[in-house]
Amino acid sequence: MASSLFRFKRFELRQEGVVHPAGTDSVLLGAWTPVSRCSNVLDVGTGTGIVALMLAQRTEATEGVRITGIELDPQTAVCAADNFARSPWRDRLELWEGAVQDYAARSGGEFDLIVSNPPFFSETVVSPDPRRRIGRNTNTLSAEALLDASRALLAPEGRFCVILPPQEARRLCELSVQKGLYCTRETQVYARPGKPVERMLLRFERRPHHFERDELMIYAAGEQYAPGFQALTRDFYLFL
Numbered sequence: 001m002a003s004s005l006f007r008f009k010r011f012e013l014r015q016e017g018v019v020h021p022a023g024t025d026s027v028l029l030g031a032w033t034p035v036s037r038c039s040n041v042l043d044v045g046t047g048t049g050i051v052a053l054m055l056a057q058r059t060e061a062t063e064g065v066r067i068t069g070i071e072l073d074p075q076t077a078v079c080a081a082d083n084f085a086r087s088p089w090r091d092r093l094e095l096w097e098g099a100v101q102d103y104a105a106r107s108g109g110e111f112d113l114i115v116s117n118p119p120f121f122s123e124t125v126v127s128p129d130p131r132r133r134i135g136r137n138t139n140t141l142s143a144e145a146l147l148d149a150s151r152a153l154l155a156p157e158g159r160f161c162v163i164l165p166p167q168e169a170r171r172l173c174e175l176s177v178q179k180g181l182y183c184t185r186e187t188q189v190y191a192r193p194g195k196p197v198e199r200m201l202l203r204f205e206r207r208p209h210h211f212e213r214d215e216l217m218i219y220a221a222g223e224q225y226a227p228g229f230q231a232l233t234r235d236f237y238l239f240l
Contacts, residue, residue, distance in 0.1 A: 006048075008236045010057050011087045013048045018076045022050045024218070025163050025199060026117050030054030031232045032187060032201050032216075033161040038112035041067040042153060044100045044146065049080035049093070051115055054236060056089035070096050070103055072140065100141065100149045110155035118146055120168040143172050147179040150204075154181075160204040163189075169200035182208040192219045 006013040006022045015021045030051040035058050043052040046069030059065040069084070071077040077097040084093040096103055119141050150160045160181060164172060166188075173183045185203040190196075201216075217226040225240070234240040 006050075007238060008053075009238055010236075011053050011083075013050055013053075013083050014079060014086075015048055016079060018048055018079050019073050020047055020076075022048050026050045027054070027233060027236065028189060028199065028201060028216075029115060029117050029161065029163045030058075031236065033113070033115050034159060034203070035059050035062075035113065037157070038159075039064050039066065040109065040111045040155070041065065041113045041115070042111040043067065043069045044114060044116035044149070045118060045141070046071045046080050046095070047076060047117070049083040049095075051117065052080075052093060053083065053087055053089070055113075055115070056087065056092055057235070060089060065092055067093050068096055069093065070098065070100050072097075072099050101145055104149040104152045107153065109153065110158070111153050112155050112158045114150050114154055114158065114160045116146060116150075116160075116162050118143075118162060118164065120164055143168070143175050144179075147172070147176055147181060151179050151181055151206075154206065156206060158205070161202065162204075163199055163201050166197050166200055169202055172202065176204055180206060182206070183211070184209045185212040186214075188213070188215045190215065190217050193217065193221070 004016050006015060013022050031054060035055060041055055046052050049069055052067050052069040056067055069080055071080050074097060077095060081095040084090055084095060154160055176183060181204040183202055184205050187201040188197045189199040191198050216228050218229045220226040230240050
C-alpha cells in the first residue's frame with residue numbers, strides 16, 4: 001500500500017487510493033524535462049500530479065505558464081486535484097479527468113510541452129486489479145495512441161518528453177517517425193555502475209534536429225547517490 005504522504009521541499013503529495021504512488025521515474029521525468037520556452041504544458045497520466053507539480057515549481061518565475069494534468073482513473077484524479085489545490089501553484093494547475101484520446105478530440109489547444117510517464121506493460125498476463133491494469137497496461141493507452149494524441153496537441157515548436165524502459169523506448173522511437181515526431185534527445189538511466197540501462201528519458205519534436213545522447217547514474221556506490229542525480233533532483237528531495 002502506498003504511503004499516504006510524500007513530502008518534497010516545496011510541496012506534498014497525498015496518495016490515498018491512487019493506482020500508482022509517486023516513484024523515481026516520475027521524479028526523473030519532472031526534473032529532466034526541458035522547460036524553456038513553454039507556457040502551455042500537458043501532463044498525460046498525471047497520477048498523483050507529481051510531474052505537473054515539479055514543472056510548476058521549475059517554471060514559477062515565468063509568468064503565464066499553465067499546466068494541465070490528465071488522469072483516467074477517477075479516484076486518482078480526485079487525489080491529483082487535491083494535491084494541485086494545496087500547492088503553492090494552485091492557480092496555474094488544472095485537472096482533466098478522462099482519456100487523452102478524448103481530450104485530443106475535444107481540445108483545440110496547442111501545447112509547448114507534453115510529458116508522460118506512460119503505461120508500458122503489454123504482456124497478456126496482467127494484474128487482476130482493474131485499476132492497476134488501466135494505469136500500467138498498454139491496452140488502455142498504446143504507444144500509437146499516445147503518439148497520435150501528442151502530435152495532435154503539440155505546438156509546431158513543441159516538445160514531447162517521456163520515460164520508459166529500454167525496449168519500449170526503442171519501439172516508441174521507431175513508431176514516432178511514422179507519426180511525424182523525431183527523437184532529439186535520449187538520456188540512458190542506470191541504477192548503478194556496471195548495471196544495464198533501466199530507463200530511457202526521451203525528447204521528441206516535429207523536426208529532426210541535432211540528436212543528443214547522454215547518461216545518468218542514480219547511485220555511485222552502495223546507497224550513495226551519484227553527483228549527476230543529486231544535481232538533477234536537489235531542488236525537490238528533502239534528503240539532498
